[in-house]
Amino acid sequence: MMTRRKILYTDGHEVTVTDSFFQVRQTLYMLGNITRHGFLVIHPDRLPAFLTLIVGAMMIIVGALHMIPPSSIPNVEFYGVELSADTLAVGIGLGFLVVASLIMGLMKVRYAVRIATADGEKNVLVSGRKEYIEQIVEALNRAFFHFKLYRIRR
Helix, strand or coil, X not given: CCCCCCEEEEXXXXXXXXXXXXXXXXXXXXXXXXXXXXEXXXXXXXXXXXXXXXXXXXXXXXXXXXXXXXXXXXXXXXXXEEECHHHHHHHHHHHHHHHHHHHHHHCCCEEEEEEEECCEEEEEEEECCHHHHHHHHHHHHHHHHHHHHHHHHC
């Protein structure tokens, strides 16, 4: 006799949670094989952009304070304009500041449904939408409650 599966959550596209399995796209995870699940916040690594920002600021300071000896680097001609090493340092430093600021501004926190199985831990679904991931984790909580309740009754 085949038992009917109770659907606890579906987004209609790639995620389905029932009282016996969790499906993400084409991958099916049986609840009995999942040892742990949860909500994970993935913070972006801002260190490279921050270091670029610091280097840019240092270049601007060095150029603005005329700390580069004129004899160390010859002037450069750029589109008919002669630029000193100090001016180049300020320009390049500003470029670094702009790029680093844009990168840091575009980095967003992401959220994941993380599960542990015999194969190890993995983020099975990652999204920038916190509420979406929270809904799926809550559905998994309900699924495990139903799954464990069914096992106790058997």
